[in-house]
Amino acid sequence: MQDSERNYRYPAEHYTSRRVIELENEKLWPKVWLIAARTEEVRNPGDFVTFDIAGESILIVRTTQGEVKAYYNVCQHRGRRLKDGSGNTGDSIHCAFHGWRYSINDGSLIKVVYEEEWQTDPGYCRSDIKLPQLRIDFWAGWIWVSMDPDIQPLAQYLAPVPRFLDKFELQETRFAWYKTIVIPCNWKVVLDAFNEGYHVTATHSQLMRFGELPYGSKGFGRHAYFYNWEAPAAAAAVSGEPGTTKPTVIGLMDGNASFDLRKILAEAEHEREETLKALGSVHTVNAAQRLLTEVPKEAGPMEVLAAFRRFHREEAEAAGVKWPTSLSEDDIRTAGIDWHIFPNTIALPSIDGALWYRSRPNGDDPASCIFDIWWIQRFAPGKEPPLRRDFYSNPDQFKGQNFFLEQDVNNLIAVQRGARSRGYKSGRTNPRQELAVRNFHRVLDVYLYGDGPDEATLRPDHIIEPER
Ligand code: FES
Ligand SMILES: [Fe+2]
Numbered sequence: 001m002q003d004s005e006r007n008y009r010y011p012a013e014h015y016t017s018r019r020v021i022e023l024e025n026e027k028l029w030p031k032v033w034l035i036a037a038r039t040e041e042v043r044n045p046g047d048f049v050t051f052d053i054a055g056e057s058i059l060i061v062r063t064t065q066g067e068v069k070a071y072y073n074v075c076q077h078r079g080r081r082l083k084d085g086s087g088n089t090g091d092s093i094h095c096a097f098h099g100w101r102y103s104i105n106d107g108s109l110i111k112v113v114y115e116e117e118w119q120t121d122p123g124y125c126r127s128d129i130k131l132p133q134l135r136i137d138f139w140a141g142w143i144w145v146s147m148d149p150d151i152q153p154l155a156q157y158l159a160p161v162p163r164f165l166d167k168f169e170l171q172e173t174r175f176a177w178y179k180t181i182v183i184p185c186n187w188k189v190v191l192d193a194f195n196e197g198y199h200v201t202a203t204h205s206q207l208m209r210f211g212e213l214p215y216g217s218k219g220f221g222r223h224a225y226f227y228n229w230e231a232p233a234a235a236a237a238v239s240g241e242p243g244t245t246k247p248t249v250i251g252l253m254d255g256n257a258s259f260d261l262r263k264i265l266a267e268a269e270h271e272r273e274e275t276l277k278a279l280g281s282v283h284t285v286n287a288a289q290r291l292l293t294e295v296p297k298e299a300g301p302m303e304v305l306a307a308f309r310r311f312h313r314e315e316a317e318a319a320g321v322k323w324p325t326s327l328s329e330d331d332i333r334t335a336g337i338d339w340h341i342f343p344n345t346i347a348l349p350s351i352d353g354a355l356w357y358r359s360r361p362n363g364d365d366p367a368s369c370i371f372d373i374w375w376i377q378r379f380a381p382g383k384e385p386p387l388r389r390d391f392y393s394n395p396d397q398f399k400g401q402n403f404f405l406e407q408d409v410n411n412l413i414a415v416q417r418g419a420r421s422r423g424y425k426s427g428r429t430n431p432r433q434e435l436a437v438r439n440f441h442r443v444l445d446v447y448l449y450g451d452g453p454d455e456a457t458l459r460p461d462h463i464i465e466p467e468r
Contacts, residue, residue, distance in 0.1 A: 008429070014186070038376070039171075047062045048086060056072070058071070059073035064104065076109065112126060140165065170353070176375045177277070177375050180390070186416060194408070199408075203411060223341055223460070224339075225338060265291060269289075272284075275403040276403075278375035280352055288308060290311045291311070319383075321378050
């Protein structure tokens with residue numbers, strides 16, 4: 001880590017200024033890959049969904065040939081927005097203003113009302129008029145788009161994230177639930193809050209009875225993650241080889257004879273399902289319950305963890321859920337807890353699926369954002385729930401929906417209030433646990449203010465990690 005990175009401070013103004021929103025609209029959003037939607041949202045020909053970002057609206061459509069395309073959602077006649085929300089548009093996109101019609105397959109203009117009158121316009125040639133397309137690609141079941149025609153391929157942009165998460169086969173998952181909340185805070189406040197585990201001790205203090213979890217964190221170019229196993233030691237820790245790092249929860253048990261990991265897991269799983277409703281399932285709840293009756297109290301922690309995994313798989317497969325084909329224990333541990341995929345999504349992988357967050361500005365108000373929370377889960381074929389998008393126009397409406405996430409949401413509003421204070425100039429980050437937050441703002445600076453040489457620090461081999 002360079003000195004400038006170690007002392008990195010990010011200005012409070014980044015959360016409050018309209019100028020920064022404008023800068024982001026010009027230099028950030030049009031230059032990155034973004035999650036626009038999920039492939040399951042456009043399953044059938046003619047299905048569409050819109051994605052609004054930075055004053056733009058993007059129309060994602062399934063063509064009659066089964067491809068997915070991304071168009072700028074704007075009529076080429078006089079600029080009316082073509083579609084709102086989601087639905088099925090048949091085999092063409094109709095403009096409600098003067099009735100022009102475009103093909104869903106290539107965006108070509110296929111119908112013009114009173115077209116003969118246009119023949120006197122020397123600049124008019126119907127075959128030249130098309131809905132402009134965006135770059136589009138797919139990963140983990142998501143549809144990614146970019147406004148930059150020259151952007152690097154998605155796989156290259158996302159590196160090294162797929163290397164850590166591909167084995168989870170997240171393209172096999174479906175929305176278990178989908179919640180969107182309008183929050184009175186800057187979009188980056190949300191990213192920051194879910195980009196570290198440092199807040200868990202104070203914000204989710206109910207978890208402390210299950211043991212403390214000081215997290216490590218690490219940046220790889222644009223992206224970053226935090227984890228609670230020392231990744232290289234993970235495989236050895238499971239095999240019980242001496243001299244390896246143990247998971248923290250196990251460390252707590254040393255010299256504590258009353259610590260029963262079976263009970264901890266059973267209670268923690270039950271509570272997770274009650275309060276978060278993600279990162280596990282009925283299968284993990286059942287598996288943890290089975291530990292109490294099928295694993296002896298004297299069993300060592302590694303034995304308990306191995307049984308938990310075995311029972312989980314048995315429970316899932318008995319219900320018809322496909323276990324990821326080649327996901328190993330080492331894959332699970334090296335994947336870490338929580339990935340920041342620059343700029344605006346966070347992914348928490350688990351065997352049953354992933355909890356995924358996306359945040360974006362709400363118009364040009366620096367103190368308002370749209371926060372999507374997605375739990376995508378593995379289901380038995382035919383058991384996928386119908387897609388329902390729940391929308392909450394303010395955090396009060398979200399009350400009672402998810403105890404755990406409400407604890408986080410409370411911080412978001414309060415942080416935005418603090419960011420306006422004369423008594424606060426800049427944010428600082430814990431050098432072990434909050435490097436993902438630091439990396440986010442560092443990378444953002446490169447996009448907003450950087451020039452040529454900084455580009456190298458966006459490559460995945462530019463590592464930011466705790467001092468040893
Ligand atoms: S603006 Fe779309 S047809 Fe006129
Ligand atoms: Fe949290």
